[in-house]
Amino acid sequence: MLDDVDRTLVRRWQAEPSLTVPELAVLAGLSPGQTARRLDRLAADGVIRGQVAVIDWAALGYPLRVSLRVTLDKTVPGTFDAFLAAARDVAEVLEIQTFLGRVDVRLALVARDLAHYQTLYRTRILSLPHIADIEALMDVAAVKADERLPL
Structure with missing residues (x-):
């Protein structure tokens, strides 16, 4: 189950997936180390499955x-x-x-x-x-x- 801090991390990262761990830590009120550990745990628990690049296929000639x-x-x-x-x-x-x-x-x-x-x-x-x-x-x-x- 996610606690309030985990929800904050996931909510902030969903809104801006390009945030670095230190930037995310500032927004969540945590240290970078705490943030990294929580993100690692969320990944290990399968909550965060990875990061992806969103491709605009039309821009690549596949509209x-x-x-x-x-x-x-x-x-x-x-x-x-x-x-x-x-x-x-x-x-x-x-x-x-x-x-x-x-x-x-x-x-x-x-x-x-x-x-x-x-x-x-x-x-x-x-x-x-x-x-x-x-x-x-x-x-x-x-x-x-x-x-x-x-x-």
């Missing part, structure tokens, strides 16, 4: 974002494992989620343009194993993309 909702043929043993292993090998697939319900898997992918997406879809996506049904949803706008919680 098209598509979500694919996939239903798998579950009559074949090993369907999920085979599909997921093959989907991981598609470089343009940025995220893979599995679900309970009619839709089994969601793939989030990027493409340079519609022609690139069409080629990717026909050559890489449709060749993934055990697809029973697939629905493509083209992203129009990201209205909210935030992993911060109000701590």
Whole structure:
């Protein structure tokens, strides 16, 4: 369970992930050593899983974002494992989620343009194993993309 100091550290770091340990220590009212130990404990406990760079794929020439909702043929043993292993090998697939319900898997992918997406879809996506049904949803706008919680 997080105490108030841990919540302060996580809240401040969520708001400004580029803060250094000494800067975070000042904001939390701790010494840098105390802050580092608490951050190490939070990481060891799995609360903090790491730091990431948020990439603007459009700035790198991949402005098209598509979500694919996939239903798998579950009559074949090993369907999920085979599909997921093959989907991981598609470089343009940025995220893979599995679900309970009619839709089994969601793939989030990027493409340079519609022609690139069409080629990717026909050559890489449709060749993934055990697809029973697939629905493509083209992203129009990201209205909210935030992993911060109000701590």
